[in-house]
Amino acid sequence: MSYRAPVSEMVFTLAHVSGIPGDAVSVEDAEAILTEAGRLANGVIAPLNRSGDRHGSTLADAAVTTPPGWREAYRAFTEGGWNGLAADPDFGGQGLPHTLSAAATEMWNGANLAFGLCPLLTAGGIEALSAHGSDDLKARYLDKLVSGAWTATMNLTEPQAGSDLSALRSRAEPVGDGTYRIIGAKIFITYGEHDLTDNILHLVLARLKDAPAGTRGISLFLVPKVLPDGSRNDLRCSGIEHKLGIHASPTCSMAFGDGGGAIGWLVGEENRGLACMFTMMNSARLNVGLQGVGVAEAATQRALAYAQERRQGRAAGDTQASPIVAHADVQRMLLTMKAYTAAARGICYLTAAALDAAHGPEGQAAADRASLLTPVAKAFSTDIANEVTSLGVQVHGGMGFVEETGAAQLMRDARILGIYEGTNGIQAIDLTSRKLPLAGGTTVRAQIAAMRKVAEGLLKNADPAFGHMAPRLRAGIESLDRATSHQLAALASNRPDAALAGATPYLRLFGLAQGAACLAKAALAADAALKAGETDPAHRARIVLARFFAENLLPAASGLEQAVTEGGAFVDEAAVALAS
Template sequence: MSYRAPVPEMLFTLRHVVGLDAVDPDDAEAILTEAGRIAAGVIAPLNRVGDRHGTPFADGRVTTPPGWREAYRTFTEGGWNGLSAEADHGGQGLPKLIEAACTEMWNGANLAFGLCPLLTQGGIEALAAHGSDDLKARYLEKLVSGEWPATMNLTEPQAGSDLALLRTRAVPVGDGTYRITGNKIYITYGEHDLAENIVHLVLARLPDAPAGTRGISLFLVPKVLPDGTRNDLRCSGIEHKLGIHASPTCSMAFGDQGGATGWLIGQENKGLACMFTMMNAARLNVGLQGVGVAEAATQRALAYAQERRQGRAIGAAEATSPIAAHPDVQRMLLTMKASTAAARAICYLTAAALDASKGPEGQPALDRASLLTPVAKAFATDLANEVTSLGVQVHGGMGFVEETGAAQLMRDARILGIYEGTNGIQAIDLTARKLPLNGGATARSQIAWMRKAAEGLLKAGDPAFGQMAARLRDGIGSLDRATSHQLAALRSNRPETALAGATPYLRLFGLVLGGACLARSALAASAALKAGETDPAHAGRIALARFYAENLLTAAEGLEQSVVAGGAFTDDAALALAV
C-alpha cells in the first residue's frame, strides 16, 4: 500500500499533547490536509521508483529519478519549502510546529525526496541567523522558495564526527571573498538536476586559524557565481548505499582550478556556532524523518497483516484467520504504532519549545528545546530502526523480498541513527551538555511535566487506563534517580561513569517522556468520551497508551540499572573485547 498522511493523529497530538497555541486550529487542519494530499499523491508514488532507479552519475552530473523534477517543482511552487521562514524573505511565517508535522509527511512519503528540502531548511536558518545583509539579500529568498536548494559540507575523509580534524582551507582574497580548497564526503544532494544552482555551506579553516574546533569558519560557496559563471567545485563521485538510493550522496572537490569562491557566514573562526544552527534544525528534522518512516512501516505492516491469512486464531470459526488476529502479531503491530506515536509527540514537543523560545518565555523555552533535541533525534530514529525491522517481521518471508516495500523502509531507516550526529553523540550531548543546563533545573522541569500527566491519570480514574498511572509513575521514578546519578557523576568529575550510561539514559528519557505524552493523549480521549463524543478513535488512543505503559514502559527499571550500575564495564572493556 502507499503512504497515507495520518492527519487526524497529527492534529490530535498537536492539540491535546503539545498544545496548539500559535496557529488557529482550523488553519492547521487545512494546511496539514493539503500537505497530506501532496505527500500521498505527488511524493509517495515516486518512492519505489527512486529506490530502483537511483541517481546515475556521469561526466560530473547527477540525474534524479523519473518524476523527481516535476514533483520538486510542485513542492516548491506550492510554497512548502519555506513554511516557517519569515515572510520578509518569501516564507509563510508559520510555527515550527506546523512545519514539523509537514516534515514528517514528506519523509514518511519518500525519505530520499524529503532530504533535499530538509537540508535547505537548515541552510535557511543558518543564513538568516548569521549571514551578512548582502548574503541574505542575494541568497535567502532563493533558498526559501526552493529555487536554489542548500547543502551542508562538513565531513571529510579523515574527519567524520571529529570536526577538529578538518583540513579544507579558506584563503582571503582581499575583496571580501575567500578561495576554498579541499574535499568533502557524504554530501547529501551535493549535485543534482532539480535546480540550476546549489548553495553549499562549507566548513573550512583560515591559514592562521587556531587548532581544533576553535579554528573553524563557515562559508557560502554557490555552484553558480552571481555573474553566472560556474564556481570551481564539482561532484567527484557518488556513494552506493544500503538505502536512500534516490538521494545522491556526493563526494565534493573544491578548488581544482585554484579555489572555489566563497563568502564568510558569521565571524572568522566562529563557524561552529553557525554550524550548530544548521545542525540543531537538522537534528530535529532527522527525528521527524524517523517518525515518518516508522509511520509508513506501520501502515504497510498493518495493511498486510489484515489481508494475509495464516492459521486459525483462537475462537475463530473460519479455517484461517488474518495474521492480525494472532496475539504475537498484534503485539508487534501495537509496538510499532505506540512507538511511532510516542516519537511523534516528542518531536512535536521539541518544535513547540522552539516556537515558544521566540515569544515571552524566551530562554527557558530555548533551554527546553536544547534538552529535547538530542532525545528527539536519537529516540525517534532508534525507534524507526526497530519499527521498520518489526515491519519486515510482520511480513514474514515476504518482508525479505523487495517487492513488498518493507525491506526498503528498513534499509532507508538505517542511516537515520548515523547522520547529523550519531545517536551515541546525541547521548553524550544530552548527558554532558544539556542535562547540566541551569544546574539540572531544565531536566527537572521536564520531569515535573511528566509527573503532571501521571497525576492526571490518577485523578481521572478511568478504568480503561488499567495500570497506566502506576507504570508511568514507576518510569518517572527510574528517570528521576538516573538523572540524579548522571548529574552527581558529572559534578564529581567522573565523566567516564556518566558517559558509560549516556545511551541507556537517553533511551530512558525518551521512553518515559513518550509514556507521559501518550498519557496526555489518553486523558484527552477519555475526557472526550465522557463529554459524549462518539469517535471510536478515542477508545483506540486510550488502548494504545495503555499498551505502551504496560508493555514498553516496563523497560524503564532495567534502563535505570544500566545507567546507575552498568558503567563499571569501562574498567574491563579492553579485557572483554580481547577475548
C-alpha cells in the same frame, strides 16, 4: 499500500500533546494546511518512493540525474510554497510555527525519505544564513532558498573528520575583494549535486591560514555552484556512494578548488564557523527525528494493511483462516510499532513547541527545554524507526525479505537516521554532558515535573480502560528521576566516563518516560472527549495504545535505570574484553 499522511492524528497531537501557538495559527487552520500538504505527500511524493529506490540517482560526467518524476515532484513541492513554511515572510516564507512545520516535515519524509531529505538540507541553509549571513548575502540568496528555487547543502565531513570536526583540513584563502578561495575535499554531502534546481548553495566548513587548531579555527563559507555572474564555480561532484538505503538521495564526494579555488563568502565571523553550525544543528536534529517518525508511520501503515489482508492460521475462536492481525503475537508487533511511532511523534512535536515558545514570553526557559529535548527527539525517534521498520519486515514474514514488497526498503532507508546529523551515541553524550547541566539542572527537573503532572492526571482517572497506566508511568518517571540524579552526580565528580558509560541507556529511558507521558496526555484528552459525547473511535484507540505502551514497553525503564546507575564498571575493564 501507499503512505497516507495521518492528518487527524497529527492535528490531535498538536492540539492536545504539544500544543500550538494559538496566536499564530488555530487548530482549524492547522488542519486545513496539513490536509493540503497531505494531498501532495500522498498523491505526488509517496508514489515515487519505490521507483526512486530502484532507479537511484546516477552520476555521469560530474552531473547527477535524479530518478524519473523527481524534478516534477520537486517543482510541485516548491510551487505549493511548502519549502518556506516556517521561514521569515520578509524573504518569502510563510512564517508558520515550528510545530506545524514539524508535522509537514514528518509527512514529506513518511511519503519518501530520500525526497524529503533535500528540503531538509535547504532548511538548515536557511537557518544558517538567516542567523549569521550578512545583509548582502541574505539579500542575494535567502529568497532563493526559501522558495526552493535553489537548494542548500552542508559540507562538514572529510574522510579523516567524521564526528570529530577538529580534524578538518579544507582551507580558505582571502582573495582580497571580500571573497575567499576554498580548497578541499568533502564526503557524504547529501544532494551535493542534482538536477532539481539551476543552482546549489554549498555551506562549507574550512580553515583560514593561521587559524587556531581544533574546532576554534573553523569558519563557514557559502560557496555557490553557479557564481553571480553566471559562470560555474570551481567545484564538482567527484563520486556518489553506493548505499544501503535512500538510493535516490545522491550522497556526493565534493572536490572544491581543483582549478585553483572555489569562490566563497564568509558566513558569520572568521573562526566562528562551528557556532554557526550549532545554530542550525538543533533544528536539523529535530528534523531527522521527524524523518524517523515519518518512516516509522509508513512502515506501520504498510504492515497493518498487510496483516489485515493476509490470512494464515486460525486465531482463537475462528473457524477458518484468520487475517494475521487477529493473532496475539502479530497484534503485539503492530501495537509496538504504532505506540513507538506515536510516542516519538509526541516527543518531536513537543520539541518543536518548545522552539515556538522560545519566541514567546517563556523565552530562555523554553529554548533550554528545546535544547534538552532535541537529542531525545533525534535519537529516540530514529532508534525506534530502526526497530519499527524491522518489525514491519517481520509482520510480512517471508514476503518482507523480498524487495518488491517495499517493507525492506523502509528498513534500509531508516538505517541512516541514527547515524547522520550526529550519531545517536553522540546525541546521548550531548544529552548527558551538555543538556542535563543546563540552567544548573533546573531544565531537566522541570521537564520531569511536567511528566509527573501527567501521571497525577492519570491517578485521578479511575477508568478501568486505563489499566496499570498510572502506576507504570509513575514508576517510569521515578526511574528517570533517579537516573538523572546519578548522571548529574557522575558529571560533578571527576569521573566523566562514569556518566558517559550510561549515556545511551539514559537517553532511551528519557525517551520511554517522555513518550509514555505524551501518550498518557493524549489518552486523557481522548477520554475527556469520549466523556463529552464525542464518538470518534480513534479516541478509544488512543487509550488502548497509551495503555499498551505503559504496560508493555515502558517497563523496560527499570532495567535501563539499573544499567545507568550500576552498569558503568565496564569502562575500567572494556580494554581487557575488547583486546582481541
